Amino acid sequence: MHKILVVDDEENIRFLYKEELEDDGYKVTVAATAEEAMKKILEDKPDVITLDIKMPGMDGIEFMRKLKEERKDIPVILCSAYGRFKQDFRVWASDAYVVKSADLSELKLTIKEVLGEVEPK
Amino acid sequence: MKDNSQGLKIFQEITRIANSTLDIDEILEKIIEVIQSKLHIDACAIYIADDNHKQFKLKAAIGLPKDTAQFIQLELGKGVTGWVAEHHKTLALSDAHNDPRFVYFPEIEEEKFNAMLSVPIMVDKQCIGVINIHNEDQREYSDLSIFMMETIASQVSGCIRNAMLFNKSQMLLKEQTILYDISLAVQTSTQLEHGLWIILSGVTMGEAGGFNRAMVFIINESTNTLRGFMGLGPDSSEDAFRIWTRWGRKKKNMLQWVVQQAEKEEYKNSTFNQFVQGLNFPIRPNENILVETVLQKTSFNVTDADNHPLVSEDFKQALQANAFATVPLIAHKEVLGAILVDNRYNNNPISDEQLRLLTRFATHAGWVIENSRLFTKLLDTNRELLSTREQLVQSEKLAALGEISAEVTHEIKNPLVSIGGFARRLENSINDLFKKYENEKELEKIAGYSKIIRSEVSRMEKLLTNILNYSKAGTLQRAPCNINELIEEAVFLFKSGFYMKDIAIHFELEKNIPPLSLDKTQVKQVLINLFFNAMESMPSGGSLTIKAYPETYVGGQKIITLSIEDTGGGIPQDIYENIFNPFFTTKSTGTGLGLSISRKIIEMHGGTIRVENSIGQGVQVYLHLPLQNCPD
Numbered sequence: 001m002h003k004i005l006v007v008d009d010e011e012n013i014r015f016l017y018k019e020e021l022e023d024d025g026y027k028v029t030v031a032a033t034a035e036e037a038m039k040k041i042l043e044d045k046p047d048v049i050t051l052d053i054k055m056p057g058m059d060g061i062e063f064m065r066k067l068k069e070e071r072k073d074i075p076v077i078l079c080s081a082y083g084r085f086k087q088d089f090r091v092w093a094s095d096a097y098v099v100k101s102a103d104l105s106e107l108k109l110t111i112k113e114v115l116g117e118v119e120p121k
Numbered sequence: 122m123k124d125n126s127q128g129l130k131i132f133q134e135i136t137r138i139a140n141s142t143l144d145i146d147e148i149l150e151k152i153i154e155v156i157q158s159k160l161h162i163d164a165c166a167i168y169i170a171d172d173n174h175k176q177f178k179l180k181a182a183i184g185l186p187k188d189t190a191q192f193i194q195l196e197l198g199k200g201v202t203g204w205v206a207e208h209h210k211t212l213a214l215s216d217a218h219n220d221p222r223f224v225y226f227p228e229i230e231e232e233k234f235n236a237m238l239s240v241p242i243m244v245d246k247q248c249i250g251v252i253n254i255h256n257e258d259q260r261e262y263s264d265l266s267i268f269m270m271e272t273i274a275s276q277v278s279g280c281i282r283n284a285m286l287f288n289k290s291q292m293l294l295k296e297q298t299i300l301y302d303i304s305l306a307v308q309t310s311t312q313l314e315h316g317l318w319i320i321l322s323g324v325t326m327g328e329a330g331g332f333n334r335a336m337v338f339i340i341n342e343s344t345n346t347l348r349g350f351m352g353l354g355p356d357s358s359e360d361a362f363r364i365w366t367r368w369g370r371k372k373k374n375m376l377q378w379v380v381q382q383a384e385k386e387e388y389k390n391s392t393f394n395q396f397v398q399g400l401n402f403p404i405r406p407n408e409n410i411l412v413e414t415v416l417q418k419t420s421f422n423v424t425d426a427d428n429h430p431l432v433s434e435d436f437k438q439a440l441q442a443n444a445f446a447t448v449p450l451i452a453h454k455e456v457l458g459a460i461l462v463d464n465r466y467n468n469n470p471i472s473d474e475q476l477r478l479l480t481r482f483a484t485h486a487g488w489v490i491e492n493s494r495l496f497t498k499l500l501d502t503n504r505e506l507l508s509t510r511e512q513l514v515q516s517e518k519l520a521a522l523g524e525i526s527a528e529v530t531h532e533i534k535n536p537l538v539s540i541g542g543f544a545r546r547l548e549n550s551i552n553d554l555f556k557k558y559e560n561e562k563e564l565e566k567i568a569g570y571s572k573i574i575r576s577e578v579s580r581m582e583k584l585l586t587n588i589l590n591y592s593k594a595g596t597l598q599r600a601p602c603n604i605n606e607l608i609e610e611a612v613f614l615f616k617s618g619f620y621m622k623d624i625a626i627h628f629e630l631e632k633n634i635p636p637l638s639l640d641k642t643q644v645k646q647v648l649i650n651l652f653f654n655a656m657e658s659m660p661s662g663g664s665l666t667i668k669a670y671p672e673t674y675v676g677g678q679k680i681i682t683l684s685i686e687d688t689g690g691g692i693p694q695d696i697y698e699n700i701f702n703p704f705f706t707t708k709s710t711g712t713g714l715g716l717s718i719s720r721k722i723i724e725m726h727g728g729t730i731r732v733e734n735s736i737g738q739g740v741q742v743y744l745h746l747p748l749q750n751c752p753d
């Protein structure tokens with residue numbers, strides 16, 4: 001069973017992702033800030049991280065940069081409310097990029113891809 | 122001719138007849154009857170002169186063979202009648218056959234008549250006719266008889282004069298009516314061609330202008346030439362005969378007929394019209410008589426083209442008419458062109474009367490040209506105004522979009538994701554419950570409510586995405602991209618939607634398409650917008666065909682073409698031109714931004730988007746993307 005860490009400052013989003021992904025058979029842990037996320041990575045050793053870009057304190061992109069310096073092996077999916085960050089070259093370091101939507105199919109597909117469960121596109 | 126009382130009776134009778142009607146034929150007919158019954162004669166004939174007073178035609182007769190006599194035409198100075206007409210003198214002959222002036226006309230069967238009395242009918246010192254009486258016996262006509270016949274002749278002359286005046290006033294009235302009808306028809310027509318066609322029809326119509334052919338020339342200011350615009354008239358004598366007999370039959374309300382038929386484009390193909398349209402003369406002195414008409418702003422009535430100083434040999438050759446007239450077309454003192462008329466086929470000389478009428482027609486034609494110019498100008502200005510306004514409205518809309526800050530949108534987007542996400546979960550959970558407890562109808566209702574929340578949220582999400590795309594700066598984040606994969610990614614999002622709506626998907630994606638340098642997210646947004654449109658056009662099933670293939674433009678440039686074809690019935694003609702306008706939508710839940718954003722994105726990539734619309738079948742959208750060198 002793959003483990004997913006959901007990092008998002010909005011409680012309801014975390015809750016939604018957790019419910020949805022657990023229904024799909026993943027083990028899900030959540031974190032509200034970059035600091036908390038760092039702790040959870042060490043504790044739970046997730047296989048994938050979904051990361052909100054816009055967070056108070058250290059934002060998602062900053063956090064990903066730091067993380068990639070230490071743990072290149074954990075794939076990171078950047079999530080954003082809209083596509084603007086796509087133009088930020090720093091985003092390119094991520095393994096995937098998803099625009100948030102109430103319809104989670106795209107996120108779920110992306111997770112499967114980075115986990116190698118489906119052929120990457 | 123017994124006595125004076127008999128004479129008085131005759132005069133009374135004739136006066137009564139003269140006052141009873143204005144129909145000259147009827148009057149003559151009746152007068153002759155009176156002459157025959159009251160005066161003891163064997164035959165009587167009345168000849169009336171033609172317009173030139175040279176030929177005399179039998180108008181009424183009694184005692185002469187009917188069938189042949191009606192064709193008789195006598196010449197001035199020829200025979201007894203001709204002599205009388207020429208000399209304005211009465212001639213009484215007891216033995217006409219032996220008079221040197223006598224000419225034998227077998228048609229009249231004159232041999233049986235010996236005595237003859239011939240009296241001229243005079244109007245204003247002109248002989249306009251002759252009355253003849255014939256007797257078989259060789260009689261000497263008494264002074265009284267001669268006096269009576271002369272008196273009758275003067276009565277007849279009065280009748281004819283009245284009838285002529287009446288005819289003239291009728292003509293004027295008719296002319297007035299025609300001009301009025303024409304001006305009405307012309308005023309209501311803002312189309313230059315239509316208006317001029319009506320006028321030229323009037324110019325060439327028998328009962329109005331009566332010219333054989335008419336042509337309009339209009340000044341072209343940019344080239345400073347006088348250009349043939351329209352020619353109306355028969356192509357040949359046979360054609361003329363055909364047209365005239367056809368028109369003759371329609372005589373009654375010819376003008377109405379002309380005005381109603383004015384849409385008819387028949388004249389356009391005539392050789393004559395094409396000949397006229399091929400004419401183009403530089404406007405300079407000594408060019409030709411048409412140009413002179415325009416330069417001098419005067420009309421010309423050319424009676425003999427061979428000997429007219431302003432008519433060149435070439436011009437005459439082209440026209441092939443020896444007599445013609447020209448008038449300038451003037452509106453507000455400005456000369457706009459000229460009309461030329463001729464009588465090529467019947468060779469009638471052009472009278473001053475006709476020329477005067479032509480001038481009036483020309484005035485109308487001038488107005489038509491001026492009107493149509495003003496109208497065209499008005500249309501242009503109006504169109505300009507409209508498009509400026511349209512542009513203004515569009516740019517205002519766009520500006521307003523830009524003002525909705527990205528921050529605000531972000532703040533809206535996150536709660537929307539949770540609302541929509543949980544509405545979906547709610548719906549799914551309720552559906553699961555419903556499977557367990559099939560009798561709980563309440564559950565079905567609740568599932569419906571959450572479905573509404575879900576669909577409303579996705580509508581808002583679509584709006585936000587579109588707005589963000591629009592307000593985003595026009596920079597692209599290009600990266601090499603496999604177009605077929607991008608298509609499949611986008612289609613994936615619609616899998617359940619297509620399935621639920623019973624839409625079959627067909628791919629015709631060519632393999633080995635080289636990678637394109639694209640902003641993946643944005644182009645994907647384009648595909649999503651187009652798939653939405655296709656899906657929304659096929660609510661109860663259909664098929665969607667997606668193609669991708671490389672092409673080479675004429676210039677050698679290589680492009681990749683994507684085509685998305687639906688079977689949703691297409692776009693109604695009246696809205697087709699609006700579909701790319703921001704906020705134009707026919708859907709209750711649409712934003713109307715889908716296509717306008719798609720176009721913007723594709724154009725930013727240096728590509729083009731094209732919508733092919735088959736009404737009743739469906740829409741095929743083409744995206745043409747240039748195959749540029751990828752950065753890496």
Ligand SMILES: Nc1ncnc2c1ncn2[C@@H]1O[C@H](COP(=O)(O)OP(=O)(O)OP(=O)(O)O)[C@@H](O)[C@H]1O
Nearest residue numbers: 654655658691700706707711712713714715716740
């Ligand atoms: N495939 C299609 N078949 C039929 N009509 C279409 C199709 N695509 C577009 N249209 C027409 O063009 C209009 C404009 O399309 P556009 O995508 O710009 O906006 P929309 O679909 O109405 O709104 P939105 O895309 O924001 O949901 C539509 O409302 C529809 O009337």
Ligand SMILES: [Mg+2]
Nearest residue numbers: 653654715716
């Ligand atoms: Mg649309």
